Amino acid sequence: MMRMSRRVTSCCVALFLAFTSVSAIQRLNSINDLKRIDFGHTVPKHSLLLLHWFANIIDIDSNNVIWLTFNPNNEDYGSHHYGNYDNLLDPLPYGNIRYYTVDNLNQATSSAQLPNYVVHPRGEYEGRNRDRIIFRVREQNTGWQTLRRIDRVYITQHYEASGIQGTYDPDQTYEITTNLLIQIREFSVGQNLWSLEHLRDRFGSNANDFQLRDIRNTWGNLACLGLLLFIVIQDRYNRNQHSYRPQHEARGNSQLHSFDNFPATRQSHWNTDTSDTCTIVGLILLIVMILVIFGAVSSGGRIR
Structure with missing residues (x-):
C-alpha cells in the first residue's frame, strides 16, 4: 500500500x-506582441534574425497551413531532431510527428546554408549561438513525395550557465503563431525599398523619413529587415521613453501614439x-x- x-x-x-x-x-500573435519581449537583455536580438529567416524559408498557403521546404532529417540548415526530454513543450500526439530544432551555428551545414545576415550578423545582433527555433512537423507520405506540415513554432534559448548547457530556458520560450509569421514575411529580403513607407504606416511605427533613409543606407537590400528590427526594438524603446513625458507635453503626437x-x-x-x-x-x-x-x-x- x-x-x-x-x-x-x-x-x-x-x-x-x-x-x-x-x-x-x-504565445506571440503579432509584431505588437514581439515588442513586449526584452530583446537585447533577456532574449538575444539574434533571435529576430533567425525568426525572420525561418518565416521566409517556409511556405504558407492560402489556408494558412505552414509547409516545411527542407528536410530536417538530412540536417538541412543545421536542423535535427529534438526529443523534448525536459518536457519543455507539449507531449507529441499519436502519429508520424516530431519536434526539430534549427540554428546551431557551430555546425558546418548551418554555416554554409543559412544566409550571411544570420551567420555573420552585425555586432549588436550577435547571440552567442544560444537562440534556437523549435518546430513540430507532421509527415505525410503521398507515395511519390513526403509532405511536411508544421503545426507549432517556438523561439527559445539555451540556459546561459555552462553547467546546464543543452537544455532550454522555459521562461524565455515563446510560441510563434501563423499570423505573426505572415506579418514577418512582409519584411522579406529584396523587397522594393520604397515599400518601407508602407510597412512603417501599416505597423504603426514612429520612424520618420530621415530614419527610413538611414535604414536604407545602412541595410541596403536588407532594409526591410532593418525596419523590422527598428519597429520591434527601437520603437519599443522610444515609446517607453515617450510614456514618461507629462501628459500636457506634445499633446497631439502623444494622443496619436496612444491610439496606435x-x-x-x-x-x-x-x-x-x-x-x-x-x-x-x-x-x-x-x-x-x-x-x-x-x-x-x-x-x-x-x-x-
Missing part, C-alpha cells in the same frame, strides 16, 4: 511539473489574462485528479 502511494505521488508530481512547464509558454498602442495593449492584457485563467483551471483539474487517485488507492486498501 505504501509503495503504491509513493508511486502515485511521484506520478502526480511529474504530471504537475510537466503541466506547469508547458502552460508557462507565452491601444489595440496592442488590449491584446497583450487579453493574452496574459487568458494564459493565467487556463493555468488556474488546469491546476484545479490536476488537484482534483490527485484527490481522485488517492481516494481510489485508499478505498482499495480498505477493501483488502
Whole structure:
C-alpha cells in the first residue's frame, strides 16, 4: 500500500511539473506582441534574425497551413531532431510527428546554408549561438513525395550557465503563431525599398523619413529587415521613453501614439489574462485528479 502511494505521488508530481512547464509558454500573435519581449537583455536580438529567416524559408498557403521546404532529417540548415526530454513543450500526439530544432551555428551545414545576415550578423545582433527555433512537423507520405506540415513554432534559448548547457530556458520560450509569421514575411529580403513607407504606416511605427533613409543606407537590400528590427526594438524603446513625458507635453503626437498602442495593449492584457485563467483551471483539474487517485488507492486498501 505504501509503495503504491509513493508511486502515485511521484506520478502526480511529474504530471504537475510537466503541466506547469508547458502552460508557462507565452504565445506571440503579432509584431505588437514581439515588442513586449526584452530583446537585447533577456532574449538575444539574434533571435529576430533567425525568426525572420525561418518565416521566409517556409511556405504558407492560402489556408494558412505552414509547409516545411527542407528536410530536417538530412540536417538541412543545421536542423535535427529534438526529443523534448525536459518536457519543455507539449507531449507529441499519436502519429508520424516530431519536434526539430534549427540554428546551431557551430555546425558546418548551418554555416554554409543559412544566409550571411544570420551567420555573420552585425555586432549588436550577435547571440552567442544560444537562440534556437523549435518546430513540430507532421509527415505525410503521398507515395511519390513526403509532405511536411508544421503545426507549432517556438523561439527559445539555451540556459546561459555552462553547467546546464543543452537544455532550454522555459521562461524565455515563446510560441510563434501563423499570423505573426505572415506579418514577418512582409519584411522579406529584396523587397522594393520604397515599400518601407508602407510597412512603417501599416505597423504603426514612429520612424520618420530621415530614419527610413538611414535604414536604407545602412541595410541596403536588407532594409526591410532593418525596419523590422527598428519597429520591434527601437520603437519599443522610444515609446517607453515617450510614456514618461507629462501628459500636457506634445499633446497631439502623444494622443496619436496612444491610439496606435491601444489595440496592442488590449491584446497583450487579453493574452496574459487568458494564459493565467487556463493555468488556474488546469491546476484545479490536476488537484482534483490527485484527490481522485488517492481516494481510489485508499478505498482499495480498505477493501483488502
